[in-house]
Amino acid sequence: MxxxxxxxxxxxxxxxxxxxxxxxxxxxxxxxxxxxxxxxxxxxxxxxxxxxxxxxxxxxxxxxxSPDILPGPPLPVIANSGRFAALLKPRGMHSAAGAGPQSVEVRLPSAGFAGWRLVNRLDQSTSGLVLAAATREDERAYKGWQEQGLVRKYYLAVAHGAVGPMELRGRILDDRRRVVRVTGEPDHPLRSTLVRPVREEGGLTLVLVRILKGRRHQIRAHMAHAGHPLLGDPLYGQAEPGGLFLHHWRVDMPGFSAMWLPDWPGVDPAQAEAVRLSFPNP
The missing domain is CATH 3.10.290.10 (RNA-binding S4 domain)
Incomplete structure (x- = not known):
């Protein structure tokens, strides 16, 4: 510091x-x-x-x-099926081109994916998997699977307080301001945030979160609205020197899966996988 x-x-x-x-x-x-x-x-x-x-x-x-958003080596490719690829975005990098001096989208050609299209995006302060599709047809297939609840995204996060199992369904109002608002009105079931605790220690809980079709800041806003803001969240909680502890760990969809754990201390892959298997089918 x-x-x-x-x-x-x-x-x-x-x-x-x-x-x-x-x-x-x-x-x-x-x-x-x-x-x-x-x-x-x-x-x-x-x-x-x-x-x-x-x-x-x-x-x-x-x-x-550290210059993690300056031009550098290609992003790590975690999985590539020929139709879809999962790349590892570091915390601090933008997903889409035009949002900053460097982004995942800008680096796609250097990673061997010229002409591919991003199909999901992460906040700049969120790390983890970003997906790209090879063709417009593949992009449309992804969107169709999302509408059917067939794309399952799993995030690991560290939240304040003792967190129990939760299903957060408050509708999110996004008027493109810096923060979004959570209402008391239930959203579509595909927009729910399913939360399961993994481990609690020192007033913090490592949680596994599943979403099917996300909105901007969905996990961050839902968790804060439930009284459990994420560790290091400058928008919905309190900024801390370590940054935001939110990581897109795993994605499962027809014919494609990818996963990559964050390099946080104390994250047990077997424990995370056991909690993932406890989620109900959508």
């Missing part, structure tokens, strides 16, 4: 400029770190344009300063 103190003789300045000036990083990189919630000012998350004043303390997660 890096701690910076804005000197007493400095004039107030925007957070993104203060970070770039102190660390020698580019503004684009600094803004990505701020948006991901990896930068705290006096323990609070601020926006990139907010002013920081002399005497305030800026804390940055050291791991976040």
């Amino acid at each position: 890096t701690q910076l103190l804005l000197s007493s003789d400095s004039a107030p300045m925007r957070l993104d400029y203060a970070l770039a000036r102190s660390l020698g990083l580019g503004l684009r990189r600094c803004r990505a770190l701020i948006e991901e919630g990896r930068v705290l000012v006096d323990g609070r998350v601020l926006r990139k344009g907010d002013l920081v004043h002399p005497g305030q303390t800026i804390i940055l997660d050291d791991a976040a300063a």
